[in-house]
Amino acid sequence: MKKILLFFIILTVYTTVYSQPAKRPNIVIILADDLGWGDLGFHGSDIQTPNIDRLANEGLVMNQFYTAPICSPSRAGLMTGRYPNRFGLRHNVIPPWSKFGVDTSETFLPEMLEKAGYKNRAAIGKWHLGESYKKFLPLQRGFTHFYGFYNGAFDYFTHQREGELDWHNDEAVSHDTGYSTDLITREAVMCIHQYAGKSPFFVYVAYNAPHGPLQAKKEDLLRYGFDENKPLFPHKGAYGQKGRGNNKRQTYSAMVTCMDRGVGQILQALKDMHIDQNTLVLFLSDNGAQKGAGGSSGALRGWKFQEWAGGVRSPAIIRWPSGLKGGREIDQVAGYVDVMPTFLNLAGVKEKPKKPFDGINILPVLKGKVKQIDRYFYLGYGAIIHGPWQLVTANAGNSAMKEQKDLLFNILKDSTEHYNVIEKQPDIYKDLQRAVLPFDQIKPAHEVPSYGQGRKGFVAPKDWIITK
Numbered sequence: 001m002k003k004i005l006l007f008f009i010i011l012t013v014y015t016t017v018y019s020q021p022a023k024r025p026n027i028v029i030i031l032a033d034d035l036g037w038g039d040l041g042f043h044g045s046d047i048q049t050p051n052i053d054r055l056a057n058e059g060l061v062m063n064q065f066y067t068a069p070i071c072s073p074s075r076a077g078l079m080t081g082r083y084p085n086r087f088g089l090r091h092n093v094i095p096p097w098s099k100f101g102v103d104t105s106e107t108f109l110p111e112m113l114e115k116a117g118y119k120n121r122a123a124i125g126k127w128h129l130g131e132s133y134k135k136f137l138p139l140q141r142g143f144t145h146f147y148g149f150y151n152g153a154f155d156y157f158t159h160q161r162e163g164e165l166d167w168h169n170d171e172a173v174s175h176d177t178g179y180s181t182d183l184i185t186r187e188a189v190m191c192i193h194q195y196a197g198k199s200p201f202f203v204y205v206a207y208n209a210p211h212g213p214l215q216a217k218k219e220d221l222l223r224y225g226f227d228e229n230k231p232l233f234p235h236k237g238a239y240g241q242k243g244r245g246n247n248k249r250q251t252y253s254a255m256v257t258c259m260d261r262g263v264g265q266i267l268q269a270l271k272d273m274h275i276d277q278n279t280l281v282l283f284l285s286d287n288g289a290q291k292g293a294g295g296s297s298g299a300l301r302g303w304k305f306q307e308w309a310g311g312v313r314s315p316a317i318i319r320w321p322s323g324l325k326g327g328r329e330i331d332q333v334a335g336y337v338d339v340m341p342t343f344l345n346l347a348g349v350k351e352k353p354k355k356p357f358d359g360i361n362i363l364p365v366l367k368g369k370v371k372q373i374d375r376y377f378y379l380g381y382g383a384i385i386h387g388p389w390q391l392v393t394a395n396a397g398n399s400a401m402k403e404q405k406d407l408l409f410n411i412l413k414d415s416t417e418h419y420n421v422i423e424k425q426p427d428i429y430k431d432l433q434r435a436v437l438p439f440d441q442i443k444p445a446h447e448v449p450s451y452g453q454g455r456k457g458f459v460a461p462k463d464w465i466i467t468k
Contacts, residue, residue, distance in 0.1 A: 024116060024200045024347050025320055026279040030263060033071065033126060033211035036289025038298025039256055040315050045296065047253045048223065051264030055283055058326045059319030060366060066335035066377060067287050069304060069311035071152055072128050074286040074336050079108045081340030081357040083378055083439065088447035090380055094130055096151045096162050097458035100448045101130020107353035109340045110142030110202055116347040119199040120144055122191045125184040125206035128152045134466050139171060146170055147187040148206070150464055156180045156215040157242050162460035173463040179217050181209045185262030189269040196273035205266065209259040212293055215243030216254035223257060224250045252294025280320040282339065287311060301417045305400040307383035307392060308417060324366055332365045333377050333385050376435045384436040388412040391432035396440065
């Protein structure tokens, strides 16, 4: 009798937690920068990532989650739910000397969450979506608080880019000192403590780790065999010697472990404030590892800048204990443009943005109500995925992809993208050719210029304070 009673108690708890709709969750997005598929412990890496591994064990691992192959486009798609080539941000990042920014007619995720009662909406860390005019900055795009830096590839210790301090608290200069990964974590934890118990909140934590320059703290370098008596790895560029290890892999590993520690502190803050059960945490990377920079694509083909899986397939985990059953893996084709429509759905936002999403609401799959949603997912430059099939089109415009013939893969059977099956699957090949064409033909009104355009003679604004 006692065993029967215990069974019904467990069943009631399970049903309450996973079957009943949860109230609007707090949302925390943790974005790594240039993190390779093969650089996490749960993917078999020798890099120490116990906190991200625990998140994967407790949450849902999304095995086929895709981004753009470079930074700014991925961040833009994450914030808008739209493919970045629609607003001219596909082939390049936004460098410090560029006047380009994400079109202000695009609606950002925090703008829509405000309509659902998310009073506090913080962006912490790397922005990289436009810094030349105030209209492109976070506080003008729906965030209520910003702490971090506008540009990419800045110094982890001095917080400088182009010789000027790029570290801000809201839009004022911040002279906080320390390793940037630690400062980002500290601010995220402070925001969680400040926002907990009020209205639901949104915290977007955008680490710059492990993106270059390769700079790590000594305590983390020592975890990977750093020897001060041995030479540091050769280095060219504007960044000093501080933070370099004996080789790139050692330094990169130390940077990832430091970020992982930060993830653990964020998760602990949620637990300490008794809000971890109804906080949705999404962890992902903006693209794959850069070749030769210390990272690993694991078993996947290719690197950052490429539409091969190693460049666009992101290690992605989502955890929401009161809303989603954890400890699972899903193979739904999903990606960065699905985040906004999915999060707006679970937040109860009924209003649609001004422009239609390219992404879809994948909540039914996450909740286990349906196994798969049939959809096409555009990777860029002639590359597209539909179910188990991936098309890579030859000479489609990406200079990092130099294929001379079209390629078709069954990525469920051939995750390394090695066997071209066009001749065996001509109908699927034709279908994907038709599907990718409209995306490739998108012509935005304005496009991000080439990386070097405007660089000559550029002088950064003092302390990167943007006044107009």
